[in-house]
Amino acid sequence: MKEKIVIIGGVAGGASAAARLRRLSEECEIKIFERGDYISYANCGLPYHIGGAIPDRRALLLQTPQRMKERYNVDVKVHHEVTQILPQEKKVKIRDLTSGQEFFESYDKLVIATGSSPIVPPIPGIDLPGIFQVWTVPDTDRIKEYLAEHPIKRAAVIGGGFIGLEMAENLHALGLDVSIVEMADQVMAPLDYEMAKLLHSNIQKNNVSLLLGDGVKEFQKTQEGLRIVLASGAALETDMVILAIGVRPNSKIAADAGIALNARGGIIVDAGMRTGIQDIFAVGDVVEVEDFVDGERTMIPLAGPANKQGRLAADNLLGAREEYAGTQGTSIAKVFDLCAAATGHNEKQLQKQGKIKGKDYDTVMIVQNSHATYYPGAKQMFLKLIYEMDTGRLLGGQAVGSDGVDKRIDALSIAMRFGGGVDDLTRLEIAYAPPFASAKDAVNMLGFVAQNARRGLVKFVPWNITETKEENMVLLDVRTPGEYAEFRIPGAVNIPLDELRSRLGELEREKHYVVICAVGVRAYLAARILSNNAFPQVSIYPGGMTYYRAIQ
């Protein structure tokens, strides 16, 4: 019997499933219904097409309905919305969005790959012209048209996540005066606050204004353009608005059909991507997945997982017993001069779960070069590692820098995937030649430093200790007098590292010495000298003056 497989949605997960199905079988009949105008397009490339980095619009269209027919023998109908799933009768109801006609299509197996849609909150004025979202190719066309037809100077991006920041960067690249409004106190939610601060200062250095901790109350049309009235009462004048405040799963038809959803509207699937109803699978942004780190159920709308789930569902549709092994949420974004990347859990998430730093988990943050310092072009990277206190198991990693950040987060992501711990990081072989890495690479260093912390050889203070200075604390700057004279943290005392051993008599045993240098190498040795000389309270300022200056 020729099996008939219907796929609802033809972008990432849906198109992957269809292609894989055809490669596995010439027999089955495969139909995709896509309510939008395009299938399998480069969602993640849209901001770069607007900014001009991807000049050719055709480059965004990875696959066309015609090609899917010719090459994969897959029937694709765009502008066709599935409006109802009838699991009892094993058919779906479809509306042709062009003609308005409705019809039914039967299926033997069904794949729901309806994805997600941008959240459009019910803010007064949200429908005003000049307010856009960036999710589909037509969204992109509309923005480009608007930019072409209106010689505007200003743009505001609402939302400081991946897409918001990529849009801010691309609009800035077009010469616009860009503002970012973000309700949280930081951009890029996957990062912890102190890592996001590195982005904040770089965004501002690029003359993009950043309004944190403020939400939109109303959009108003003005004579010159648009006014954004903020929750704080402030107002922002602009000419165009990009909404990028998050997405929600397109799961209504699934819910209506009696398919179980989670509280956030995600379709609940088993490890084989099967919904609660026989012969109905679901993949991509619309599904709930297992959080790889803690086994909890979560929503992680990312292209990588969607594509992999599509492929895996296809295997299982044809009888395999593959299991999706959870999502870590490994992600990266280019943000002006920097790249920001993360994997696993951050501290905010852990704390929300009631975990306590220094009891349940601990962190280290270090500054490392992207490759051997002596080879030209080495760039500084800020790397943060989060690990379980008892076991040293890796829980998450974060990285901010201008080069080499991607491969270090990949290394952490992979080590985590295998359940790796701090000690494992010390053993990883990162391919080394001067243009590529360091003999003890940044990833190894994260392991070494965390290992030292676990063994009690070093202790770090929080990055903001300089603001919340304890009474008893002395900030001990062990750089050279020249470095100290050039720039220092107010109140820091200078004893150059090379003089420390001979000047121990100047120090008081009852003080808490927080040692700082440029990046941390000298501070580490200085802290060890103090500890080995029986000073009881010695800590290191993480990331040294390099971090401190980067966030000013």
Added chain:
Amino acid sequence: MKEKIVIIGGVAGGASAAARLRRLSEECEIKIFERGDYISYANCGLPYHIGGAIPDRRALLLQTPQRMKERYNVDVKVHHEVTQILPQEKKVKIRDLTSGQEFFESYDKLVIATGSSPIVPPIPGIDLPGIFQVWTVPDTDRIKEYLAEHPIKRAAVIGGGFIGLEMAENLHALGLDVSIVEMADQVMAPLDYEMAKLLHSNIQKNNVSLLLGDGVKEFQKTQEGLRIVLASGAALETDMVILAIGVRPNSKIAADAGIALNARGGIIVDAGMRTGIQDIFAVGDVVEVEDFVDGERTMIPLAGPANKQGRLAADNLLGAREEYAGTQGTSIAKVFDLCAAATGHNEKQLQKQGKIKGKDYDTVMIVQNSHATYYPGAKQMFLKLIYEMDTGRLLGGQAVGSDGVDKRIDALSIAMRFGGGVDDLTRLEIAYAPPFASAKDAVNMLGFVAQNARRGLVKFVPWNITETKEENMVLLDVRTPGEYAEFRIPGAVNIPLDELRSRLGELEREKHYVVICAVGVRAYLAARILSNNAFPQVSIYPGGMTYYRAIQ
């Protein structure tokens, strides 16, 4: 009691051990004896200083004896050669190479970090002026001086390993007419032949002449310069010669002291870096290590392992029980326009061990882009994976390309470190945004393809099938007629993929169809169409026309 630790050799492993020792303890006395002029220098940077990429010579000197004293309270004596170890008396005999005086130094614990030295074979004429090795800072000085004083035009590099190729590239960058002579039939021994071929053609495209499968019989002085008489009888006229044919461990003093060596002269150590004699440790190029892949004993002289071993030995010297977990041999080199990287075992090694392809192990080779194809600047990479036949366990990986090769080899190296297999690669989360990777990244694709091969969905022919064509074989080119017309493999038959289903009648079931396209995507689908239509003998040409053309 103040413990006295003597370290023989102050470059990578020795300097690492000293610095770690001091950070662990202010108490112990640490002395380094280094027979050379410098400690802790950037060995791996020397070719780049010669070529000018690292213009400042001081950048090579990572640490000085004076700094080691001031900062680490470590006594360093350069120009001091340890000539004898007396384990019974726990002392070493030292010759001051400047004064010629000899003296004894006692130790409580001893670290042998004598490294390795370039092999200088007893070839007639090897001592002629203009013949150099590249191992130390003075070697580099001599080469730079020679270049400055002699307006030479030609240089020959003997040996096509890392250093040989880096030297060839750097001398070429200086405008010299460079030749490489290599005794094996390929450069870069960590790569298999078909991967090295990619380097061969690129080297030749850079107008560097490459003499493979030929050795040096004699060096002769001529009126204009030097003549290299080759084993084949050919002769090569040049002005300067760089010898880079490998290294051997500096283990004579260890052997004389009764410390056990392996057949290749490597000091035998346990996992804690302890030699067979009480209180004597050894680290770096001079030691034998465990091959991580198969647990055998081997020699892998690389900077990363040396540094890590130095640190680990220091921990153990002071009572820890750390274990070195073996070396995978992960390595990388920039070679003209390409980077070449490898980890684990290659096929040559496996075959030397009697392993058989298709029985004990199998391989896949694929062509992938360094990041999303639609984002500008994506570069093609050639990736090879070697895995165990039964279990799918990863045995090795190789990569050649101009960008993104480092992070893919790191990914394989890390997955291997955790004992990962083919299926694990499909699950790795490589941080994806268009400038950095692909949604299904190259590393995932290696997993997917190998998984398909393991499940019998696809089969690959050897890369050289086009040379050793079987009688029954038809090379089926499924690219467009335009692509086929532009360039094709002689004898290939063209049926464009999109016409294949309708033209199956033209094919004969008893033939072996080897399908080829540009990179492999279309060939994969075409092969599946044939297999699903019950053609019994269907294979794919690995890497497609992209590989075929790259090696022409």
